[in-house]
Amino acid sequence: MDELNDQRQQRIKKLDLLRDLQVPPYGTRFEVTDRAGDLIRLHGEKPKEELERESIPCRIAGRIVALRRFGKAAFAVVQDGADRLQVYLKKDRLAEPSYRVCEQLDLGDWIGVSGHLFRTKTNEFTVDVSELTFLSKALRPLPEKWHGLTDVETRYRQRYVDLIANPSVHDIFITRSRIIAGIRAFLIDKGFLEVETPMMQPIPGGATAKPFVTHHNALGVDLFLRIAPELYLKRLIVGGFPRVFEINRNFRNEGISTIHNPEFTMLEFYVAYADYNDLIALTEELFGKLAQEVRGSTTIEYQDKQINMAAPWRRWSYRQAILEVNGLDASVLQDRTAALETAKKLGVEVKQDADLPTILNEIFEETVEPNLIQPTFITDYPIELSPLARRKDTDPTLTDRFELYIAGREIANAFSELNDPLDQRQRFEAQDAQREAGDEEAHHLDEDFLRALEHGMPPTAGEGIGIDRLVMLFTNQASIRDVILFPQLRPEK
RNA sequence: GAGCCGGUAGCUCAGUCGGUAGAGCAUCGCCCUUUUAAGGCGAGGGCCCUGGGUUCGAGUCCCAGCCGGCUCACCA
Numbered sequence: 001m002d003e004l005n006d007q008r009q010q011r012i013k014k015l016d017l018l019r020d021l022q023v024p025p026y027g028t029r030f031e032v033t034d035r036a037g038d039l040i041r042l043h044g045e046k047p048k049e050e051l052e053r054e055s056i057p058c059r060i061a062g063r064i065v066a067l068r069r070f071g072k073a074a075f076a077v078v079q080d081g082a083d084r085l086q087v088y089l090k091k092d093r094l095a096e097p098s099y100r101v102c103e104q105l106d107l108g109d110w111i112g113v114s115g116h117l118f119r120t121k122t123n124e125f126t127v128d129v130s131e132l133t134f135l136s137k138a139l140r141p142l143p144e145k146w147h148g149l150t151d152v153e154t155r156y157r158q159r160y161v162d163l164i165a166n167p168s169v170h171d172i173f174i175t176r177s178r179i180i181a182g183i184r185a186f187l188i189d190k191g192f193l194e195v196e197t198p199m200m201q202p203i204p205g206g207a208t209a210k211p212f213v214t215h216h217n218a219l220g221v222d223l224f225l226r227i228a229p230e231l232y233l234k235r236l237i238v239g240g241f242p243r244v245f246e247i248n249r250n251f252r253n254e255g256i257s258t259i260h261n262p263e264f265t266m267l268e269f270y271v272a273y274a275d276y277n278d279l280i281a282l283t284e285e286l287f288g289k290l291a292q293e294v295r296g297s298t299t300i301e302y303q304d305k306q307i308n309m310a311a312p313w314r315r316w317s318y319r320q321a322i323l324e325v326n327g328l329d330a331s332v333l334q335d336r337t338a339a340l341e342t343a344k345k346l347g348v349e350v351k352q353d354a355d356l357p358t359i360l361n362e363i364f365e366e367t368v369e370p371n372l373i374q375p376t377f378i379t380d381y382p383i384e385l386s387p388l389a390r391r392k393d394t395d396p397t398l399t400d401r402f403e404l405y406i407a408g409r410e411i412a413n414a415f416s417e418l419n420d421p422l423d424q425r426q427r428f429e430a431q432d433a434q435r436e437a438g439d440e441e442a443h444h445l446d447e448d449f450l451r452a453l454e455h456g457m458p459p460t461a462g463e464g465i466g467i468d469r470l471v472m473l474f475t476n477q478a479s480i481r482d483v484i485l486f487p488q489l490r491p492e493k
Numbered sequence: 494g495a496g497c498c499g500g501u502a503g504c505u506c507a508g509u510c511g512g513u514a515g516a517g518c519a520u521c522g523c524c525c526u527u528u529u530a531a532g533g534c535g536a537g538g539g540c541c542c543u544g545g546g547u548u549c550g551a552g553u554c555c556c557a558g559c560c561g562g563c564u565c566a567c568c569a
Contacts, residue, residue, distance in 0.1 A: 144518045145530065149505090
């Protein structure tokens with residue numbers, strides 16, 4: 001169908017017309033000395049007379065996204081990154097072959113121009129072009145000029161078109177890059193070492209999730225795409241790096257939704273000699289800094305909610321939160337039957353044979369989580385939900401752990417790491433029992449990880465932050481697909 | 494996996510009660526040397542998501558499927 005498309009045929013014809021003019025339709029280099037955005041920032045506010053007086057030369061390149069032709073002149077809007085700058089192409093001013101080239105221009109073509117800055121009659125900041133260089137031909141038409149590209153499926157499948165047609169999409173991904181660069185700078189400044197650990201693992205560990213399986217032919221073994229880097233990063237703490245972090249992809253073979261993509265970017269960092277309280281302070285500092293850098297304020301707006309990132313944030317123990325939100329008596333925390341009844345009364349669906357921690361967690365997720373709009377550290381999770389976290393000294397049924405919630409969503413998960421190899425072995429064995437009972441997502445026992453712990457790991461605190469959700473928060477996007485350049489979709493056709 | 498909504502020209506969308514497939518932008522031709530969604534005159538462009546069915550006749554009604562969005566379930 002595309003092959004027969006009339007607009008595409010027209011443009012292929014123009015390739016030959018350009019070649020007739022000795023102009024290669026797919027050129028080589030062009031010396032770019034200016035960026036449209038810089039010119040606009042530096043000179044865009046200057047009045048007409050000042051621009052005339054200064055006669056500022058410039059040389060930019062970009063894609064034509066609007067074209068208004070007259071008989072012997074034309075205005076083109078050139079898009080350079082997220083910025084757009086108008087250029088004026090006038091027959092008198094251009095050398096003879098240049099204007100012939102100008103007549104062949106289409107929306108979508110790449111050009112380079114040099115000339116001088118001026119203001120038009122209607123006061124538009126514009127480049128008066130004296131030399132036009134054709135750079136590359138577009139064979140396909142751009143989306144329509146004022147509605148742009150709105151079809152979400154096409155936006156995700158053909159992100160390149162989305163980026164051309166919707167400049168604001170550039171800003172989201174520029175912000176994403178700034179957030180990641182900001183995190184990296186923050187951690188490196190605090191003495192962290194950035195490392196890379198295996199994405200392909202023989203035993204998928206460090207999280208509760210279903211992995212993707214792949215196969216290595218030469219080794220003749222199945223490998224798993226990692227669900228978390230955690231166990232490898234802790235091996236590095238054992239090895240003697242006191243502060244490490246990794247920013248990389250995790251893969252989980254689970255559902256897709258507005259907050260889940262099968263591959264997602266995770267920051268994990270580990271600090272020797274520290275505990276989870278130290279990470280609370282570090283997290284507040286990091287988020288405050290990012291909010292300032294990216295939004296210019298510690299108050300940010302997310303989906304009509306005002307979120308105040310200024311430290312300190314609320315700390316609330318997991319059990320207290322369950323009790324307070326629902327006005328419950330502390331006795332339900334110890335009594336499975338009472339907890340089950342409470343769940344029913346609250347309209348929380350729970351399997352009849354669920355154990356006490358699971359019932360309480362269902363109640364937590366249904367009744368507490370959605371209300372945690374302002375940044376809140378939920379602390380002291382039960383040991384059953386935290387197979388890699390250190391027990392609390394004051395209560396061995398709880399762990400030294402927090403999860404950070406913002407806008408009703410889990411943003412970070414952190415704990416003092418379990419460094420007792422014998423306790424860790426028992427926890428893995430408990431997970432194995434759950435696996436045998438049918439829980440596909442239970443943690444796998446990792447002998448080499450236990451061997452590492454047996455060599456001694458210093459007291460350590462570790463934290464994971466989901467970067468995609470963090471970017472959603474800072475760019476005010478409702479869907480994770482809008483902060484991932486190429487989100488996973490079913491293949492076309 | 495379930496429910497709801499959507500899929501018509503390159504793009505954004507109309508399409509009445511089942512009766513010859515429409516608009517704007519884009520494209521092509523002509524005019525036009527300061528436009529801003531430039532303008533004027535004229536023209537071309539369709540696997541109406543796919544496959545069945547009902548009917549004299551289906552973009553429209555029915556069934557099945559494909560793709561997407563949202564909500565729910567699972568998950569970070």
